[in-house]
Amino acid sequence: MLTLKYQRLELRLGYHFEDQRQLQLALTHRSHGATNNERLEFLGDSILNFIVGEALFKRFPEAREGQLSRLRSQMVKGDTLAELAREFELGECLVLGEGEMKSGGHTRDSILADSVEAIIGAIYLASGLDICRERVLTWFAPRLDTLSIDTSAKDSKSRLQEYMQAQRQPLPEYVVVAVGGEGHAQMFTIECRVALTKQPTSATASSRREAEKQAAVLMLAQLKID
Structure with a gap:
C-alpha cells in the first residue's frame, strides 16, 4: 500500500526515485524515530533558497538585494511550502509517530513544509543539482509567474x-x-x-x-x- 502511495506521489512530483527508501526517508518525521528526515530537510532548505534565489536574480535584473530577499522569503516560507505539499497530497504519505498521527500531524503546516524541503534534499542527492533545479522551478512556476518587484509582502x-x-x-x-x-x-x-x-x-x-x-x-x- 505504501509503495502504491509513493508511486502516486512520484507522479504528482514529476520525479521517480530509483530507490523508494529515499522518498520514504524524506517523508519520515522525527516523531517516528531516530531515522528521520531532519538532515534531508536541512539540505533541502539550503538548496531551495539557492534555486529560488538564482531564479529571482535572473528574472528581476533591476531588483535590489532587499527586494530579492523579500521575494525569496515569500516563495520559501512555511505557508507556501505547506500549500505546495497539499497540492501534492503529501500528507497521506507521511510517516509519523503514533502521537503525531493521533494529533493530526499529517495536516500540520510545519510538518508538511519540512517534508517538501526533505524531498528536495533527497532529489538533489539522487540526481544532482540540474534535475533538482528543474523540478523545483516547475513546482514553483505558477507562483513565480505572479511575482513582481512591487508584489506586496503582506498576505x-x-x-x-x-x-x-x-x-x-x-x-x-x-x-x-x-x-x-x-x-x-x-x-x-x-x-x-x-x-x-x-x-x-x-x-x-x-x-x-x-x-x-x-x-x-x-x-x-x-x-x-x-
Whole structure:
C-alpha cells in the first residue's frame, strides 16, 4: 500500500526515485524515530533558497538585494511550502509517530513544509543539482509567474485587516460554513464577513488558513482594494 502511495506521489512530483527508501526517508518525521528526515530537510532548505534565489536574480535584473530577499522569503516560507505539499497530497504519505498521527500531524503546516524541503534534499542527492533545479522551478512556476518587484509582502488577510483598521471598522470575521471530506481529504469552506458590505465572500481549501486567505483575496477584490 505504501509503495502504491509513493508511486502516486512520484507522479504528482514529476520525479521517480530509483530507490523508494529515499522518498520514504524524506517523508519520515522525527516523531517516528531516530531515522528521520531532519538532515534531508536541512539540505533541502539550503538548496531551495539557492534555486529560488538564482531564479529571482535572473528574472528581476533591476531588483535590489532587499527586494530579492523579500521575494525569496515569500516563495520559501512555511505557508507556501505547506500549500505546495497539499497540492501534492503529501500528507497521506507521511510517516509519523503514533502521537503525531493521533494529533493530526499529517495536516500540520510545519510538518508538511519540512517534508517538501526533505524531498528536495533527497532529489538533489539522487540526481544532482540540474534535475533538482528543474523540478523545483516547475513546482514553483505558477507562483513565480505572479511575482513582481512591487508584489506586496503582506498576505491578503493582513492587507484586509489593515484596511478595515484604517477605515475605523471592526476587523474581518472568518466563519467556517462547511467542512467536507474525511481525514487528510477534509475541505473547509470559509466566509469572510466585513462591516463595509453585506455580501460575504467564501472560499474552499484543504486547510482553514488557506481558505481564509482566499476568501480575503475575494473580499479585497470586492471592495476594490489594490
